[in-house]
Amino acid sequence: MSETPMSPVADLSRSPLPTRKTLRRRQSLPLQFVRFIRFDLRILRMVSKAHS
Amino acid sequence: MAKIVILGAGVSGHTAALHLKRLLGSKHTITVVSPNSKWNWIPSNIWVGVGEMEKKDVVFPLAPVYKRKGIDFRQAKGVAIRPYGDADDPHGAVDIEYTLPEKAGTTERLRYDYLINATGPKLRFEATPGLGPDGHTVSVCTADHAVEAAEKLRQVIAKLKAGTPQTLVVGTGHGTCTCEGAAFEYVFNVDHELRQEGVRDLARVVYLTNEAALGDFGVDGMVFDQQGFQTTSELWTGSLFRERGVEAILGSHVFQIDEDVIHYETLDGEKHTLDFDFGMLIPPFGGQPLKAYDREDADITSNMFAPSGFMKVDADYTAKPYEEWRAEDWPSTYLAPGFDNIFAVGIAFAPPHQISKPRKTPNGTVIAPAPPRTGMPSGVMGKTAALTIADRLKHGATSPARTASMARMGAACVASAGTGLTKGSAAAMTMLPVVPDYVRYPTGRDERETQGELGLHAHWVKLMLHYLFIYKAKALPGWQLIPE
Numbered sequence: 001m002s003e004t005p006m007s008p009v010a011d012l013s014r015s016p017l018p019t020r021k022t023l024r025r026r027q028s029l030p031l032q033f034v035r036f037i038r039f040d041l042r043i044l045r046m047v048s049k050a051h052s
Numbered sequence: 053m054a055k056i057v058i059l060g061a062g063v064s065g066h067t068a069a070l071h072l073k074r075l076l077g078s079k080h081t082i083t084v085v086s087p088n089s090k091w092n093w094i095p096s097n098i099w100v101g102v103g104e105m106e107k108k109d110v111v112f113p114l115a116p117v118y119k120r121k122g123i124d125f126r127q128a129k130g131v132a133i134r135p136y137g138d139a140d141d142p143h144g145a146v147d148i149e150y151t152l153p154e155k156a157g158t159t160e161r162l163r164y165d166y167l168i169n170a171t172g173p174k175l176r177f178e179a180t181p182g183l184g185p186d187g188h189t190v191s192v193c194t195a196d197h198a199v200e201a202a203e204k205l206r207q208v209i210a211k212l213k214a215g216t217p218q219t220l221v222v223g224t225g226h227g228t229c230t231c232e233g234a235a236f237e238y239v240f241n242v243d244h245e246l247r248q249e250g251v252r253d254l255a256r257v258v259y260l261t262n263e264a265a266l267g268d269f270g271v272d273g274m275v276f277d278q279q280g281f282q283t284t285s286e287l288w289t290g291s292l293f294r295e296r297g298v299e300a301i302l303g304s305h306v307f308q309i310d311e312d313v314i315h316y317e318t319l320d321g322e323k324h325t326l327d328f329d330f331g332m333l334i335p336p337f338g339g340q341p342l343k344a345y346d347r348e349d350a351d352i353t354s355n356m357f358a359p360s361g362f363m364k365v366d367a368d369y370t371a372k373p374y375e376e377w378r379a380e381d382w383p384s385t386y387l388a389p390g391f392d393n394i395f396a397v398g399i400a401f402a403p404p405h406q407i408s409k410p411r412k413t414p415n416g417t418v419i420a421p422a423p424p425r426t427g428m429p430s431g432v433m434g435k436t437a438a439l440t441i442a443d444r445l446k447h448g449a450t451s452p453a454r455t456a457s458m459a460r461m462g463a464a465c466v467a468s469a470g471t472g473l474t475k476g477s478a479a480a481m482t483m484l485p486v487v488p489d490y491v492r493y494p495t496g497r498d499e500r501e502t503q504g505e506l507g508l509h510a511h512w513v514k515l516m517l518h519y520l521f522i523y524k525a526k527a528l529p530g531w532q533l534i535p536e
Contacts, residue, residue, distance in 0.1 A: 007186075008318050010266065010300040020526060026507040036509035040516075041406055046462040046484055046501050047535040048366035 054080040054445055057146055057164040059130040059342075061086035063116055063427065064398030064434035065170030067536060070527050071435050075442035078133050083162060087114055087129040087151040091525050092195050095427065096518050098234060100198035101332065102205060102241045104471045107195045110132035110518075112526060121527055127152035131159070132170060132343040133356065139347060144393065148487055149344065151346045166441045169396040170434060173337035176226075182309030182334075183225040189309060189331035192238055193231075203334055208330045212251035218329040220246075221314060223260035225333030227305030230270050230422035232263055235334050236289075236479075237467045242332075242446050243296050244470025244477075258326065260333070262419050264303045264319065264411060266290050269465070272408045273485055275495035275505050282495065285481070288504055292469065292479065301326070305409065305419045306333060321326075321414035337399060337422065339363065350388045356388060363396035364389060367404040374409045379459030379489040381405065386437055387453060395440070397433035399425055407487055429486055431536030432456050459487040462501055466514040469506070478509030479504060 018026070025031055056072055058065045061084050069084045076082070087090050090111040099105040128148040137143045143163045175193050177184030184191055191200035208218050222239035224232060239259045247254040250475035267273050267285030274285040274301040303319035308485045314326045314333075338360025344353045357363055367383040381404040396402075403423045410420030425433075436456040443451040462484030469477045482502040488496025495502075524534040 008301055008304075008322070008324060010290075010293075010302050012300065014291050015287065015294040017295055018291065027474070029474070032507055032509040032512070033349075036503065036512050037526070039482075039505070039509060039513055041207040042482055042501075042503070043464045046464070046482055049071060049462070049484070049501070 054165040055163055055329065056080060056082045056166045056168070056441060057162050058082070058084045058168045058170060059146065059409070060398070060400065061088065061091060061358060062170060062173050062398060062430070064118055064400075065168065066091060066114075066432040066525055067109035067119075067431045067434035068168050068170060068397065068438040069123055070121065070531065071438035072441060073123055074532055075438065076445060078122060080445060082119060083124040083126060084114075084144070085126045085128050085130055085148050085162070087127065089115065089127050089152075091117075093518060093522050093525070094193070095514075097192045097195055097198040098241055098468060099471060100195060100235045101190075101192040101201040102245045102471075103202040104241070104245075106419035107199050110196050112522070117525075117527055126150070126160075126162075128160070130169075130340070130342055132345055133167070133169075134161075134345050134347075135388075135394060136347045136357070138349075142347065143463060151319065164393075166393045167395070167398045168399050168437050169342070169343065169394070170301075171340040171400045173399045174340050174361065175335045176338045177335045180225050180306050180309060183306070183333060184335055188311050189225065189333045192234060192332060193334065193337065205245065206331055209246070209249050211329070212246070212254045213249070215254070217254045217256070217259065219256040219327055220330040221258045221260050221326060221328040222332045223258075223301075223334070224262045225306050225309070225338040227262045227417060228422055229262055229334050229336045230333050230424050231337075231426070232261055232269050232421060233424065233465055235259070235261065235332070235335055236269070237240050237469070238332055239298055240292070240296065240467075240469035241471065243298055252297075257299055258301060258328075259293065260301045260304055260306070260314065260316065260326065262304060262421050264409070266300055266302065268408050268421060270406075270408055270424045271486060272488055274481065274497065274502055274504065275499070276502060277499045279372060280328065285504060289479075292506065296469075303419055305413070305417050309333075317413055317415065317417050319411055319413055319419055339400065339402075347418075352428055353436060358402035358458070360402065362402035363400055365401045365404065367412060369402070372405075377405055379457070379485070379487060379491065382457045382459045382487050384455035384457040384460075385440065385453035386433055392449070393405045395437040397437050398430040401425070401433075423487075427465070428536060429458055429461060432461055435536055455512070457487075459485050459489055461485060466517060468511060468514050471511065471513075474501055474508070477508055478510035478514050479506050480510035480513055
């Protein structure tokens with residue numbers, strides 16, 4: 001048995017695919033370390049701004 | 053000496069208990085009532101559910117922590133609230149029933165001066181026939197559920213290795229579920245696991261959700277500023293689904309699950325079936341079944357609780373259409389109406405309405421993601437209630453209540469998409485505020501603070517939060533320096 005009457009799977013063909021460069025950057029240790037620090041600082045900024 | 057009773061020891065209740073002890077010392081008694089003997093860092097259950105962590109990595113026993121901190125702990129469940137006391141005593145009281153094996157079933161009435169209801173959700177698997185561990189799907193809502201999910205996933209991987217194609221469905225098991233973020237995390241961790249095992253090509257992975265659009269997450273989606281352009285969480289999330297080959301079925305209400313078939317209705321009113329071999333579907337949440345009575349023992353449950361079982365607080369519960377929803381509808385003090393000593397925090401408070409636009413199918417079926425109020429907001433609410441109580445005990449009962457509306461506070465949401473210190477990835481999002489405020493911000497949220505990014509670093513953030521929050525929950529030295 002499959003989906004009936006018509007498969008309602010979302011059409012994602014227009015969603016942008018990451019380029020090879022983007023995929024490499026997402027796994028690059030030095031770059032990701034910088035982004036890790038930056039994201040942590042952003043959380044701290046948000047906490048200090050909105051949770052006090 | 054005042055008596056403070058906290059029902060529930062999840063993120064909000066446990067946070068409230070630790071802060072109250074820190075602020076009040078031994079001058080007042082703090083009693084925590086929880087049916088569970090262990091604390092669970094629920095965001096990491098998804099890793100238990102794919103076998104990348106063990107149960108012991110996400111839970112720890114509560115009793116030793118409370119003993120060390122001088123907090124009275126009762127392993128019991130709250131049964132009833134008596135805000136006006138009883139015939140013997142006008143002091144407020146809660147009736148509890150022990151779940152501690154040695155005292156199981158024994159009841160007791162605890163008096164309180166201040167009460168915090170932080171009872172968390174009742175997992176309503178019964179809302180959909182066949183849903184949940186007693187039916188035909190698994191769950192990652194508790195650590196034990198996640199252990200079972202990992203076992204079932206191993207069986208499916210073994211079949212894939214034997215060359216038998218399998219369909220794995222992850223998502224929401226009802227049109228009114230919340231916690232889509234957990235389902236999102238789990239589907240990508242399953243995808244990652246299948247790739248690691250070298251069997252992804254034989255597997256069909258489907259994300260079946262009540263969200264009308266990808267990236268909704270029950271918070272009406274987000275708009276990010278990316279390199280000078282407004283990007284939606286829908287576009288950003290859709291990219292990940294396409295890249296990983298995960299199919300998405302949107303706007304669905306699952307209404308029945310047979311052994312190997314999921315029956316669901318979509319927003320256009322059409323009914324469909326989907327064959328599956330492995331299903332992890334989140335159940336809808338309800339409030340814990342607490343009753344309320346007045347001094348004469350008359351049932352006042354409907355005065356204090358919404359029909360969903362969540363406790364009414366200082367929100368505007370006037371029914372109004374989505375277009376008229378305002379940030380001011382959301383509660384800020386979490387005090388129950390008519391009481392200046394009863395709070396409901398975390399999942400236990402009744403939200404005024406959803407955050408995402410609710411929808412109905414032509415058949416009248418409601419498909420409306422419920423608002424998430426877990427994690428960071430839960431902890432902030434628990435701390436806010438603790439601060440109000442501490443102020444009132446130190447400076448007098450008329451001290452103003454502290455405030456922390458979800459329409460003012462922010463949240464960080466880190467959704468794992470696979471584990472591994474060098475191979476892992478996650479989607480990291482920050483949003484401010486959680487509840488969009490279209491009066492203050494054109495896109496509903498502060499664009500500087502609302503951002504999303506994908507990468508290995510986000511996995512490190514999720515891992516860091518795992519260790520940090522377990523450290524904090526164990527109340528180890530400096531715990532209070534870790535923000536909620």
